[in-house]
Amino acid sequence: MKKVLAAALIATVSACGGEEGGEWSGVEDRQTETLSSESASLAQPSPTFIPKPTGPCPEFTEGTLTFQPSGIKARKVRIWMSDAAKTLDGPLVFYWHGTGSSPTEATTGIGTTQINAIKALGGIVAAPERDPAAGTFPWFYVSSNSRDDDFRVADEVLACAIQKVGVNVSRIHSMGFSAGGLNTTHMSYRRAGYIASVATYSGGRSSTIPTQDTTNKFAAMIFHGGPSDQVVINFQTVSQNYYNDLKSKSQFAMICNHGKGHSIPTDARAAIWQFFQAHPFGTVPSPYAGGLPSTMPSYCQR
Structure with missing residues (x-):
């Protein structure tokens, strides 16, 4: 019953426009995109690396919750969700903030319209708080630390969300800006x-990163701000490195130079949500392989 309701709501929510500067161009395009996404999800495999809770799970409500993965420090995570999660298995979107920012950056990075759309589908947005032990940057791997704590927290959020309210495990996504973009790459x-x-957003790859499941050809939408997108590192270069690596592995990727330096391109938020809906787990080939929809930013290339 949850899946039937979710399919109906996907069609309903997809018919709503995005935020200013990122609205979808037409009903026909939106319906085609929804059908492509649903058809892909019916034919594609489900993930096999689904974690189990390792500590006590909090009751899921909107707000800041505490998760206690076994063997590491408890961590607070900002959760956005609605009562729809009790009846629908919706998507789960992780958001990782930039250096000096906070989990509420998700309202800018994802956008309140898109967060509300995720909530309406019974979905969850989860933005972890940093552990100060990570160092200068908010996330351990971004600080060149080998500790897997941040993703063990993510595993716990996913496992507990499945246990407490249910998640569509084919629709687990990640986003982030700057240090959070680098962490999303990891x-x-x-x-x-x-x-x-x-x-x-201003993420990328500067060195080899081990892949948990090489059979999963996940898709990526990679943004940078051009030559002036530099803070400690050149984000244009590492974004291009990330794009090149995925393409070399026959994975679908888009590279998007918004030309605004080190910033979040808020005009792209509706397009990213559309991209996520079109790319559930195991979507190969991408529905965008033959060409990008007109609703994608004009500065994006595949």
């Missing part, structure tokens, strides 16, 4: 066992 490889698709 998550795409290190949690390829369940990640369906990702979007990075």
Whole structure:
């Protein structure tokens, strides 16, 4: 029953426009995109690396919850959800904030319209707080630390969400900006066992990252701000490295130079949500392989 209701709501929510500067161009395009996404999800495999809870799970409500994965420090995670999660198995979108920011950055990075759409589908947005032990940057792998704590927290959020309210395990995604974009890049490889698709704002890859499940050809939407997108590292370069690596592995990727330096391109938020809906776990080939929809930003290339 949950899946039937979810399919109906996907069609309903997809018919709503995005935020200013990122609205969809027409009803026909939206219906085609929804049908492509649903058809792909029916034919594709489910993830095999689904974690189990390792500590006590909190009751899921909107707000800041505490998760206690075994063997590491408890961590607070900002959760956005609605009562629809009790009846629908919806998507789960992780958001990783940039250096000096906070989990509420998700309202800018994802957008309140898109967060509300996720909530209406019974979905959850989860934005972890940083552990100060990570160092200068908010996430352990971004600080060149080998500790897997951040993704063990993500595993616990996913496992507990499945236990408490249910999740559509074919629709687990990750986003982030700057340090959070770099962390999303790490998550795409290190949690390829369940990640369906990702979007990075000024993220990228500067070195080899081990892949949890090499059979999962997850899709990526990769943004950078051009030559001036530099803070400690050149994000244009590492974004291009990420794109090149995925393409070399026959994975679908889009590279998007918004040309606004080190910033979040808020005009792209509706397109990212559309991209996630079109790319559940195991979507190969991508429905965008033959060409990008007109609703994608004009500065994106495949």
